[in-house]
Amino acid sequence: QRQATKDAAQLAGLNVLRLLNEPTAAAIAYGLDNASEGIFAVYDLGGGTFDISILKLTRGVFEVLSTGGDSALGGDDFDHRLFCWISHEAQLQPLSDEDTRLLMVKAREVKELLSTKDEVQIDAVLKSGEEVHLSITAAQFNEITQHLVAKTMAPVRKALRDAGLTVEDVDGVVLVGGATRMPHIRRAVGEFFKTNPLSNIDPDKVVALGAAVQANLLAGNRAPGDDWLLLDVIPLSLGIETMGGLAEKVIPRNSTIPCARAQEFTTFKDGQTAMAIHVVQGERELVADCRSLARFELRGIPPMAAGAARIRVTYQVDADGLLAVSAREMTSGVEASITVKPSYGLGDDEIARMLQESFSSADEDMQRRALREEQVEAERIVLATRSALQVDAALLSEDERVAIEAQIEAVTAAAQGADHLAIKAAVDALAHGTEEFAARRMDRSVHAALAGKKLDEVA
Known part of the structure; x- marks a missing residue:
């Protein structure tokens, strides 16, 4: 508008x-x-x-x-x-x-x-x-x-x-x-x-x-x-889509403008070299219930292990209420940005409706958010564990490998359900069950890094 x-x-x-x-x-x-x-x-x-x-x-x-x-x-x-x-x-x-x-x-x-x-x-x-x-x-x-x-x-x-x-x-x-x-x-x-x-x-x-x-x-x-x-205020929160279709609020509603807020996000998969940025507006917990404002991609992220990259996303709203969003990978400095100029605005009745829906659906939204968060965590730990098994399965006995595979299947099965507490329990069990495997992998990495080096070289 x-x-x-x-x-x-x-x-x-x-x-x-x-x-x-x-x-x-x-x-x-x-x-x-x-x-x-x-x-x-x-x-x-x-x-x-x-x-x-x-x-x-x-x-x-x-x-x-x-x-x-x-x-x-x-x-x-x-x-x-x-x-x-x-x-x-x-x-x-x-x-x-x-x-x-x-x-x-x-x-x-x-x-x-x-x-x-x-x-x-x-x-x-x-x-x-x-x-x-x-x-x-x-x-x-x-x-x-x-x-x-x-x-x-x-x-x-x-x-x-x-x-x-x-x-x-x-x-x-x-x-x-x-x-x-x-x-x-x-x-x-x-x-x-x-x-x-x-x-x-x-x-x-x-x-x-x-x-x-x-x-x-x-x-x-x-x-x-x-x-x-x-000084004016923002009528509805501005946020970003995260894994699982969740809406993470960056600038909350009623924030005084002009204003700028930044948050850091990271990659979900090993070797991920691009990230899609989806800018949303609204008070609900899921992106599907919010209003989509813009999409753009940050490319050229250096390949790293999942969670290692640091992408700083900055939201800036100027005195006229126009939103600029930028994303920057902190290691390489690659950057992408977009200025949001919606071709259609929101009327007062639409803003009121969106706020009313956020109030009336608050309990249900929190339950849905909790479920999606646990499902995303389940997917993350299953991917990480399978990747580790492909590389270092030799560090495990056959019985240990079978036990971890069974725990992976339990997490996958739980993630298909609607009980976020059951998913969390399965994820915790898998994390606990792979602690010894993670320790052996760490020992192996340290041994490989130190092999053939003198003490003063390590120091």
Whole structure:
């Protein structure tokens, strides 16, 4: 979405100095950047969506602590509720599309008038010949839409919980979006946060005004003290696929951007000279349940024993939310990288769905992860043991070799099942059963390395 926004601006001939999220722009418009410190909530109720953001301002630093909202809730829902009320009160027959549009327009006009008047007359003549002559008071409108107002408070509570805050921690509230002109919205927000929300700037223009203030500063028109830093957060974790189809989180969700994190990984098989890097997004434990962002390969890894190579994978998210991933083999220095610019973005409803699924499936996901981890470990130890037997089977008696082969079969059989504890027990048994074999192999390697050398040469 961010990359698409930059591309659209470029096509429109605009010079994009930076991307600014709406809550921060609203805060700047209200001058909260001028020596303000504390926690601020930005309540944004537009025509079709609702968003809530919790910002922390500290000595010129804007940090988004958490975000939330409802992508299917907005001022249009208030219009539709009033439309339904009119249809019911006037006992209208099923309406044609044309009459529906006419009444929806009328409902919107009435809603806007009720923001400044105590009572509004509703008069309309439909194409069907039916006439509407009703009056509605502000109190009645408040009553029939109270459930919609209450619906906005659930995401507000969740955003506070995500930020680890209570209502008492919030120092101020900013109202954004045309739907916040409704008096009962302002009243409900004020009662919830126990403070008078800031609403003296046109809620339809407050974001544009804040963006203009920021652009003016970035263009070099700085006044003393006009230095501030804007920090956003990552809505969903960014990770990498590991053996067994597991998702390993590299940058957890709600991390402040820009940011960079790195983790080291290694090879799975002896002599492995390439590694496939699969970048994923989401909160689930298995890659199949996450969103695939990009794939690339790191080639030219020096052939080594499994687990000996050190591949450092770095994730970097810039201030505009664009992700760059690089992988580097530390011994040889070979490197590969990719910049993730998804051609399609995630809507708020998709993010909310992915988060909800991660919560509801947490127990099941952990069980599945534990099973896959043990299956991967089983595959690793079986491969390593078979490889050792091919090279050094002569170090074992026939009975010892048969016993190890039986333990290998036990691990293979257990790995086909769904009991991760049984797989772990079989793996542990094989590891214990091959300890003497490993010791003999070590002795043989040391003997081969020292044969024919003098003591001072070894030292």
